Amino acid sequence: MSELQRVVSEIVDEMRAREDRGEVATYISELARVDPRQFGLAVIDAEGNVAAAGDCDVPFSIQSISKVFTLTLALGKVGDRLWRRVGREPSGSPFNSIVQLERERGIPRNPFINAGAIVVTDVILSGHQPREALGEILRFMQFLGQDASITIDSAVAASEQRTGFRNRALANYMKSFDAIENTVDFVLGAYFHHCAIAMSCRQLATAGRFLAHLGRNPETGFSVVQPERARRINALMLTCGHYDGSGEFAYRVGLPGKSGVGGGIFAVAPGKASIAVWSPGLDASGNSHLGRLALEELAKRLGWSIFG
Ligand code: GLU
Numbered sequence: 287m288s289e290l291q292r293v294v295s296e297i298v299d300e301m302r303a304r305e306d307r308g309e310v311a312t313y314i315s316e317l318a319r320v321d322p323r324q325f326g327l328a329v330i331d332a333e334g335n336v337a338a339a340g341d342c343d344v345p346f347s348i349q350s351i352s353k354v355f356t357l358t359l360a361l362g363k364v365g366d367r368l369w370r371r372v373g374r375e376p377s378g379s380p381f382n383s384i385v386q387l388e389r390e391r392g393i394p395r396n397p398f399i400n401a402g403a404i405v406v407t408d409v410i411l412s413g414h415q416p417r418e419a420l421g422e423i424l425r426f427m428q429f430l431g432q433d434a435s436i437t438i439d440s441a442v443a444a445s446e447q448r449t450g451f452r453n454r455a456l457a458n459y460m461k462s463f464d465a466i467e468n469t470v471d472f473v474l475g476a477y478f479h480h481c482a483i484a485m486s487c488r489q490l491a492t493a494g495r496f497l498a499h500l501g502r503n504p505e506t507g508f509s510v511v512q513p514e515r516a517r518r519i520n521a522l523m524l525t526c527g528h529y530d531g532s533g534e535f536a537y538r539v540g541l542p543g544k545s546g547v548g549g550g551i552f553a554v555a556p557g558k559a560s561i562a563v564w565s566p567g568l569d570a571s572g573n574s575h576l577g578r579l580a581l582e583e584l585a586k587r588l589g590w591s592i593f594g
Pocket of ligand 1: 350351382546572
């Protein structure tokens with residue numbers, strides 16, 4: 287067994303033995319039904335060795351982790367013009383906060399809070415039918431995850447369509463500032479559906495490898511983005527990837543990462559590894575409680591913090 291696999295298995299055993307699991311998200315009814323005892327971890331190093339354990343092959347709702355990939359697509363479409371419509375500063379506010387939008391006249395703080403991600407989805411949608419835009423996002427995930435079976439959980443998407451009143455408010459409010467180009471319902475439909483993509487830790491760690499290696503999957507040699515863009519997406523994950531828990535995540539884990547309310551966290555150790563962890567119970571900021579602890583242990587035991 288490799289050293290990396292030993293550490294991963296040890297951490298999974300330790301996390302599974304813990305009683306403190308956080309609370310599963312309940313505002314999306316399908317997520318409230320997920321068994322909180324599940325725990326998965328997958329790490330892929332620069333050579334392509336996979337160390338994985340626990341429920342690492344069980345698909346879960348990636349939710350806001352999809353925002354990293356929609357941001358990548360939107361930057362590919364409009365380049366730095368995206369930054370006229372969304373900022374790059376941490377918000378210090380919850381993921382679905384509406385207060386800053388009024389002061390900042392419909393320009394969301396960053397692409398990872400819900401308002402910012404809705405603008406990013408609007409950019410991808412422009413010039414397309416919702417179905418085409420969604421197909422593009424899903425195919426991108428299947429391509430990066432090297433698995434054509436990756437799909438959208440339509441029950442999760444439908445339950446968020448029913449209860450996503452906050453996101454509806456955010457999108458309509460931005461529309462009132464002309465910050466949304468397309469029909470609000472189409473933008474939200476595409477947003478709810480890309481949040482409902484289901485992937486396992488192994489698929490997610492595979493999909494994110496380009497961000498750990500300067501924009502390129504080191505195994506296939508396929509370049510997804512230029513090195514500079516990969517660095518910048520990582521910078522945004524570090525500063526904004528965990529909503530108002532971003533400072534705490536940087537302090538404790540020291541790796542760029544993006545969480546989702548499905549309990550997943552995707553993280554990169556630049557030059558070293560792509561990582562995905564999943565534990566459905568969340569902390570007060572909406573980030574996976576044990577997922578964060580596991581990443582803290584992983585970074586500590588392997589000396590992977592970007593801060594030395
Ligand atoms: N679809 C979720 C929402 O918009 C994503 C939030 C998250 O994963 O943090 O509320």
